[in-house]
Amino acid sequence: MAERIPQLAIMGHPNAGKSSVVATLTENDRIAIDKRAGTTTSSDVYPVVIDGRNVIEFIDTPGFQNPNAILEWFQNNEQENQDLARAFIKAFGADELYSHDCALLEPVANGAGIILVVDGSKRIKEKDRVEIELLRLTARPRMAVLNNLTSQTRYMDQWQDALSKAFNSVRIFNAHRATYAERIKLLNALKSIDQRWEPLVQEAVDAFTNDWERRTDQAVTTILDLLKQALTYKVSRTVKDSKIIFQSGRDRIKAELTAEFEDDLRRLEVEAQEHIRTNFRHNVWHLPPDSILEQDLLSEEVGQALGLSRRQLALVGMAAGAASGVTVDLATAGHSLGSGALFGAAAGGVLGMVGGKALAKLNIERAPGTHTFTIGPVSNPRFPFVLLDRIVLYSARAMNWAHGRQAAEEAAPNRVPDKDVRKQGFTEALSAQQQRVLGRFFAAARRGKDSDQEAECREIIMGILRGVSLDEIDSRSDL
Amino acid sequence: MEQLLLALSGWRVGAYATFGAGSAMTLQALALLEEGDWQAPPPRVVVIQDGSQPPITENLLFLRELRAVAGTEAQMLLALVGDPEDDDRLPPLRAFDFTDWQRKIDQMADPYLRLEMLAPSSEDGEEV
Numbered sequence: 001m002a003e004r005i006p007q008l009a010i011m012g013h014p015n016a017g018k019s020s021v022v023a024t025l026t027e028n029d030r031i032a033i034d035k036r037a038g039t040t041t042s043s044d045v046y047p048v049v050i051d052g053r054n055v056i057e058f059i060d061t062p063g064f065q066n067p068n069a070i071l072e073w074f075q076n077n078e079q080e081n082q083d084l085a086r087a088f089i090k091a092f093g094a095d096e097l098y099s100h101d102c103a104l105l106e107p108v109a110n111g112a113g114i115i116l117v118v119d120g121s122k123r124i125k126e127k128d129r130v131e132i133e134l135l136r137l138t139a140r141p142r143m144a145v146l147n148n149l150t151s152q153t154r155y156m157d158q159w160q161d162a163l164s165k166a167f168n169s170v171r172i173f174n175a176h177r178a179t180y181a182e183r184i185k186l187l188n189a190l191k192s193i194d195q196r197w198e199p200l201v202q203e204a205v206d207a208f209t210n211d212w213e214r215r216t217d218q219a220v221t222t223i224l225d226l227l228k229q230a231l232t233y234k235v236s237r238t239v240k241d242s243k244i245i246f247q248s249g250r251d252r253i254k255a256e257l258t259a260e261f262e263d264d265l266r267r268l269e270v271e272a273q274e275h276i277r278t279n280f281r282h283n284v285w286h287l288p289p290d291s292i293l294e295q296d297l298l299s300e301e302v303g304q305a306l307g308l309s310r311r312q313l314a315l316v317g318m319a320a321g322a323a324s325g326v327t328v329d330l331a332t333a334g335h336s337l338g339s340g341a342l343f344g345a346a347a348g349g350v351l352g353m354v355g356g357k358a359l360a361k362l363n364i365e366r367a368p369g370t371h372t373f374t375i376g377p378v379s380n381p382r383f384p385f386v387l388l389d390r391i392v393l394y395s396a397r398a399m400n401w402a403h404g405r406q407a408a409e410e411a412a413p414n415r416v417p418d419k420d421v422r423k424q425g426f427t428e429a430l431s432a433q434q435q436r437v438l439g440r441f442f443a444a445a446r447r448g449k450d451s452d453q454e455a456e457c458r459e460i461i462m463g464i465l466r467g468v469s470l471d472e473i474d475s476r477s478d479l
Numbered sequence: 480m481e482q483l484l485l486a487l488s489g490w491r492v493g494a495y496a497t498f499g500a501g502s503a504m505t506l507q508a509l510a511l512l513e514e515g516d517w518q519a520p521p522p523r524v525v526v527i528q529d530g531s532q533p534p535i536t537e538n539l540l541f542l543r544e545l546r547a548v549a550g551t552e553a554q555m556l557l558a559l560v561g562d563p564e565d566d567d568r569l570p571p572l573r574a575f576d577f578t579d580w581q582r583k584i585d586q587m588a589d590p591y592l593r594l595e596m597l598a599p600s601s602e603d604g605e606e607v
Contacts, residue, residue: 013532013533013535015533063533063535064535065535065536065537066535066536066537066540067535067537068499068500068501068502068537069502069537071501072501072502097536097540100536122531122562123562123563125529125532126499126500127499127532130500
């Protein structure tokens with residue numbers, strides 16, 4: 001006999017947001033969500049699979065097509081039938097008119113619990129009252145979800161009152177904005193809809209929580225790998241003397257090498273982002289064009305929005321024994337990490353140049369008949385904090401970006417507004433001690449050495465990601 | 480409502496019935512048609528419907544039942560309104576919702592069934 005797992009049929013009338021709720025709860029952004037009514041025409045099972053095992057199943061059902069007729073039939077047959085859903089299917093299973101309704105009631109007849117999804121932004125209508133009552137008559141464990149995707153909250157109390165009379169639990173859940181913590185809260189609330197379900201649901205919640213912890217840990221590994229790779233990265237090219245007799249030849253080599261170095265840093269970041277996105281199961285990924293994640297990694301804008309403040313950087317620099325670099329940073333008061341700065345470095349080719357802050361230094365080695373140009377590793381003290389902040393920002397978005405948001409009307413005038421912009425990266429909010437740990441880790445990484453700070457550094461990043469998951473640290477979704 | 484209807488169709492209301500909450504209401508509405516004394520046939524029937532709720536089989540079935548009683552050449556007008564507000568019980572419908580209904584009504588292939596918005600939409604036809 002197959003192992004029993006909780007099954008929940010997601011119900012509600014067309015366009016209430018059922019598919020969005022399923023997509024968010026199962027972290028599946030490939031579920032077809034269409035703003036046109038009636039996109040879902042059959043009951044589709046979406047399991048939450050962890051370690052190859054289904055731990056809970058959500059069944060996306062078509063909306064009710066004949067709610068009044070079903071309710072009347074239920075009311076007329078209530079006395080004779082203990083299992084009204086099963087009896088209705090038996091009576092109308094062959095009737096084309098009720099094919100969608102039978103598909104909707106099938107999982108309920110098979111023992112699934114019910115999650116009724118209603119659009120809490122709209123007033124309660126007669127059809128809603130009909131649905132609430134007919135689901136009550138099924139006598140299955142049931143929860144109602146108030147899926148309010150807008151800022152319209154005036155009907156929420158009325159909904160709560162109406163639903164509380166017929167459902168074991170009523171939860172407010174924005175399927176387009178729900179974070180990991182909110183998803184877990186909703187899953188935990190399922191335990192209360194029927195005491196007999198408690199152990200099964202708890203098992204599913206535990207599996208989900210453990211899996212999330214594992215995925216978060218994997219994300220931290222990706223982040224640390226990115227930092228180590230980016231901070232040790234170098235590009236070199238050996239050219240014959242005959243190619244660089246003139247200044248123009250040297251400038252061309254420098255320019256090409258600079259572009260290669262910068263592009264490779266960008267590529268490393270993109271690869272890490274792809275790992276994280278896959279880790280948190282995102283296939284659909286839209287970023288607003290003004291997001292800091294859409295800007296060039298080495299741009300002035302990113303450099304200013306993320307990373308440590310100058311004062312923090314100075315303190316970290318002293319702790320990490322990189323005071324000379326910090327002196328330059330303070331002297332120039334610049335944030336630019338762009339190619340202009342790098343050219344400055346290339347022209348100077350020495351440590352501690354003045355007049356611009358270098359991302360990395362250019363080294364030229366001469367041998368008989370050849371010159372070897374090398375750029376890297378990154379020497380800019382600010383860059384690793386910017387890179388870390390940006391990949392944490394990306395992770396925060398991947399962790400808390402609801403999978404059901406693919407159909408969100410981002411331009412809708414009454415949608416839930418984003419939070420106020422908070423121009424502060426994650427590392428800037430860390431304690432001075434934690435910043436120093438990171439600084440030492442970066443310094444060791446630049447030298448290509450294993451750092452005894454790595455474990456502590458891992459804990460710091462893990463702490464940020466956990467805080468983001470549990471809504472204890474702001475996700476900076478507006479950055 | 481009668482003014483809006485007059486402006487939309489040129490028709491005046493002779494009698495009305497409420498529907499949408501069970502078979503008893505449906506029967507009353509159908510009886511009104513059956514027993515109606517139509518002074519200038521063919522009959523003209525207007526259905527005022529909240530179009531902010533997506534069209535479901537139940538709605539379309541009701542229209543078919545009306546057609547069966549009113550006759551094949553009765554002029555039927557399905558006038559949609561938006562989600563009622565306190566200060567406007569008959570607001571215009573969002574263009575998106577109207578399109579949703581239009582698809583379903585087109586599928587019914589009823590040549591004497593016309594679909595309209597009861598209240599005029601905003602100037603540019605965009606959602607209000």
